[in-house]
Structures are given as structure tokens and as C-alpha cells.
Amino acid sequence: MNRTLVKAMAELNEDIVIEEVKSLIKNNVPVLEIIQYLQRGIESVGKNFEEKKYFMSELIISGEIFKEASQILRKEFPLNTSEQGNFIIGTIYGDIHDVGKNIVATVMKSNGFRVIDLGTDVATEEFIEAIKQYKPKVVGISCLLTNCFDNLRECIQSIQNKGLRKDLKILIGGGPLDEYVRKYVKADMLCKTIQETVRYCKKLYRLD
Incomplete structure (x- = not known):
């Protein structure tokens, strides 16, 4: 090391x-x-x-x-980002923090995923359109503000209402998030570390 x-x-x-x-x-x-x-x-x-x-x-x-x-x-080292599947990531609307999101995006790229980074303050409709276009198995949503928990819940519910949750897993991450919040917003997985995110995605894409 x-x-x-x-x-x-x-x-x-x-x-x-x-x-x-x-x-x-x-x-x-x-x-x-x-x-x-x-x-x-x-x-x-x-x-x-x-x-x-x-x-x-x-x-x-x-x-x-x-x-x-x-x-x-x-x-x-140009990274291969098209071999192992698409991974959409963005910070929920109302939140402009991007540190954690950027780190996850970089590490996911380094692990061979094609990362579609929607940026920060991402509207629900932007997530929905990206899911329709790229058809990922996993979407990661970052949230670092407690007053954006309802935004997170609304976004995930809207994705479900559009019939897009059947073959899709939604991960959430961010400092203030815990298992209670995960259940409240109805996400599939709370990832507290980058390693958890990579492992979870590789398992879904059967790469582990």
C-alpha cells in the first residue's frame, strides 16, 4: 500500500x-x-x-x-466504460452536492461500467428519460440534504408509476441517509461505501 x-x-x-x-x-x-x-x-x-x-x-x-x-x-489510462452495462447516477433535485457522486462515477467507470452522469439538482423527469433511453439495471441517486428526502421519495415513486421498476434497482447514497430513510423513499439499496456500490452492481450484472 x-x-x-x-x-x-x-x-x-x-x-x-x-x-x-x-x-x-x-x-x-x-x-x-x-x-x-x-x-x-x-x-x-x-x-x-x-x-x-x-x-x-x-x-x-x-x-x-x-x-x-x-x-x-x-x-x-483511457477506461473501458462500455463492456459491463449502463449505470445512471445523479444528485436529486434541490441538492447541488456532487463530491460523493463524482467519486462513485469515477470508480464505477474504472470498474468497466458505462456511467451516465446526470449531474446535480436532477429533476424526476430527467431520471425517467435517462432510464428509458439507456435501460440500465441500476440507478444511483445521491442526496446529502435532509430536506430533500421527500424529493427522493417522489422521484422513486414516479419512476415506479411509469412502470420502470420491474427490472431496475435504485440505489441511494449520501451522508444523512440510513436504513429508515431507505424504507421511507422505497429504494432498493442504501450504499454507504463505494465498495458496496460496485459489489452490488457487479452482482446484478453477474460480474462478480
Whole structure:
């Protein structure tokens, strides 16, 4: 394990993160391995946030650092995103947070999924149209605001009312979400970690 990269990501040291990523690339370290190091650092950021050692600003910074590192990786290692199935992701309308969504999108791409990223503040109709167009087995909806739980519930209910839930699983993710919220909004799965998301999707696509 590259402890330097993990520590730098956890401590939000952008210069060292970028330096280490470039060094690992030069040493032919696999892209998935590099992403795993970054993930571990981000997990530490999330833990510090939960323990109130970090605040929302640190979460945003970690997302920006991850995004910059990801751009370097994509440039050096074009990722195959069309082999293993479509994965739609977006942040529910009323919520403009994108850190977690962007991380999940990047990791899903690195695992061979074709990711359709709808962005933030995504209206119900946008999810519905994307589902009709791309016919995924899985849709991921991010929500970090407690006052958007009803939006999440409405969106999922509307997808069901359109008859699109038969062969579709809906995942939800975000800091304030728990099993109670999952049941309230009628989602199929609550994913608290990126690894859970990848494992769940691979199982649905029979890739594990």
C-alpha cells in the first residue's frame, strides 16, 4: 500500500497527491490500485467529517483533489466504460452536492461500467428519460440534504408509476441517509461505501 498517497489524500495535501499519482503512473502501477489508495484517503476524510474534525469545506476540497487526480488517470489510462452495462447516477433535485457522486462515477467507470452522469439538482423527469433511453439495471441517486428526502421519495415513486421498476434497482447514497430513510423513499439499496456500490452492481450484472 502506498501510505504516502493515502496520507496525503486524508490530509488534503493536493501537491503531494498529484505528485504521488504521477509517480505511480510512471512506475506502471495499475490505475485501479491508484484509485484504491485515493479511496482510502477519502474514507479517512469522511471519518473525520463524521467525528466533526473536518467540515463541509474539507469534503468539497477532497472532492476537488480527487477530481484532479482522476483527470490525470483518465488521460494516462483511457477506461473501458462500455463492456459491463449502463449505470445512471445523479444528485436529486434541490441538492447541488456532487463530491460523493463524482467519486462513485469515477470508480464505477474504472470498474468497466458505462456511467451516465446526470449531474446535480436532477429533476424526476430527467431520471425517467435517462432510464428509458439507456435501460440500465441500476440507478444511483445521491442526496446529502435532509430536506430533500421527500424529493427522493417522489422521484422513486414516479419512476415506479411509469412502470420502470420491474427490472431496475435504485440505489441511494449520501451522508444523512440510513436504513429508515431507505424504507421511507422505497429504494432498493442504501450504499454507504463505494465498495458496496460496485459489489452490488457487479452482482446484478453477474460480474462478480
